[in-house]
Amino acid sequence: MSSFAPAAKRSRTDVDSGDEFFPGIGSIPYKPDAGPTETLVFKHYNADEVINGRTMREWLRFSVCYWHTFRGTGADPFGFPTLNRPWEDGSDSMANAKRRLRVAFEFFHKLGVPYWTFHDRDISPEGATLEETNRNLDEITDLALELQNETGVKLLWGTCNLFAHPRYMNGASTNPDAHVLAYAAAQVKKGLEVTKKLGGVNFVFWGGREGYHTLLNTDIGRELDHMANFFKMVIEYKNKIGFTGQLLIEPKPKEPSKHQYDYDAQTVMSFLFKYGLQNDFKLNIEPNHTTLAGHCHEHDIVVASANKLLGSVDSNTGSPDLGWDTDQFPMDVKNTTAIMKVVIDQGGLTPGGLNFDCKVRRESIDLTDMFVSHIGAMDAFARGLRNATRMIDEGHLSTLVKERYSSFDSGLGARIEAGTASLEECEDFIHSKGEPTLLSGRQEHCEAVVNYYV
Known part of the structure; x- marks a missing residue:
């Protein structure tokens, strides 16, 4: 077991009183001469190192996602939860939500990432009514704003969970029931408001159930029209409240739907151009989703960038041999090099970033594993940045393409x-x-x- 096991015996109010929940771990240092088994140090990521005119921090714009890192339990379709965190009391109470948020910001600060991301329902309990739910979200985001100011960690993007609740079993913006679509619209309205409140620079839409399980009861044409009109309402309200963040759509071919309307980058771009939304949206690409669509790791990133629509990257990977969404940490340097070459070629990702939409394996139960996984991925991208910079500077590959x-x-x-x-x-x-x-x-x-x- 981890050296942090005794923490489970501490009072769960300790976090609120300022005690550490990751004792023995300070700010993660840069130690390029560290040995192979020293995994609580950065061997390659040096945030202030200038490469190609910018610091690593500016090129990479790392973000920790709240849903996997702080709401993940290790459960899967075949097994019960394995990640029993010492700060959790098993409830969906506001007190537990606030405690969890404080723990998260301790983690962000010690890891040294500049950004975080969340779904609305990750950070705040859903109430019996929309009004109660929104009051909870207001209270939690008041604390989040306070913690952002204390730590300097900023919000890369916010998003709404429009797929988990039973009301969304047939989709949100493509639901055959207008009542459900209206509920999703009200939820997104609040999501835009709190993202603006927290200074978020993007807002993401992942259509987790925007698709179909059978064509026998589905009118695809009407559903796509409804989704486009939903997005037009979003644009109108975004402008009305003065939210200047970038709107992003995240493609995925399947899971949980049999087929999703945001199948891959090309499908999403076709949708955007058909409905005249291409000037208001860009794409948030997740490589694990790209491989589920039958493409290579970097395919959707290259395609989106070629069309000037690459906005951000959910930096993870999968196991193509399994064929489902495993959300693993990106440790393959060849993959990170390919991604960073695209990022450098297009001049960066700002205001997007590299968000670790990843979860530790259900067998990785120690608290140290939370840090090691992110550190390893950050180092992999730092190596990718250096490799890509050198590849571009020396120009051998680009010369081959130009000659062709x-x-x-x-x-x-x-x-x-x-x-x-x-x-x-x-x-x-x-x-x-x-x-x-x-x-x-x-x-x-x-x-x-x-x-x-x-």
Whole structure:
């Protein structure tokens, strides 16, 4: 067991009186010469180190998610909870919620992350009525604002849980019952208000049940129209209250629905352009969701960025061999290098960031595991940042790509790219030049180049 086991015997009011709940752990230091088994130190993440004109802190914009880290229990569809935290009393009371929030900010501060994220129902108990629920949320966010001011930790984004409550069993903005849609709209109204109150710089929509289980009882056209009109109401109210944060949609192909309308980046972008929402929303990409859609880890990040719609990243990974959403911490440096190359190429993620939408394994039951998991992921991204910077500066991979498309830099290729060529002109070109000479894609060479940096 962890050295923190005795904490379970302490009074649960100790947190409120200012005592530590992670005793023996101070601010996590940067120690580049640490040995392989020293896992409570940063070996690569040096927040104030300047790379490519910005500090690591500014490039990476790390955030801890509240739902997995402080509401996760280790339960899964086949097993009961395993993560028994010493600050929890088993209730859904306001006192427990406030205690948990204080513990969270101790964690954020000691870890040294600049941001946090939450769902409305993560931090505040739901009441018997919307009015009671909103009063609870007001009270909790008053404390959150106080703790933000004390620690300097800021809110990266807020979001609303529109999928867990039974009322949302058939969706929220796509629900066939207008009464349920109206409830979701009222919940988002409050969510926008408290996110603005806490200085959040983004607001995220994940359509956890915006989809279908069978087409036999589903009118897809009407449901998509309703979702678009829901988002238009959001834009109107966002502007009305002066919330200047970025609106984000997070794609996912399945789970819990059989099929979700936000299947992947390309599906979401098609939706945004169809309904004229592309200037008001960007995408929050989760790589674990991308692999569930059958793509490689960085695919949706590359696609969203290519369309100037990459807003933020839920930085996690999964086990593609399992085929479900495992929300693991990103420890693969090749993956983090690929992500950071995209981030650098587009000039950064601001106001978005790298949010650790991850959960420790249900077998990782020690309190130290909470720190080690985040530290390891932060180090992996720091290494990815350094690798990507060097890769871009030396330019070998970009030169390979440029050479591959060089035929579009002049002549007929340039006119095709500019949209000024005609079919007749292409035919004349072939009559003159004949059969094209095949060129190698050199995939293995590119992979070997990347391996040099990783």
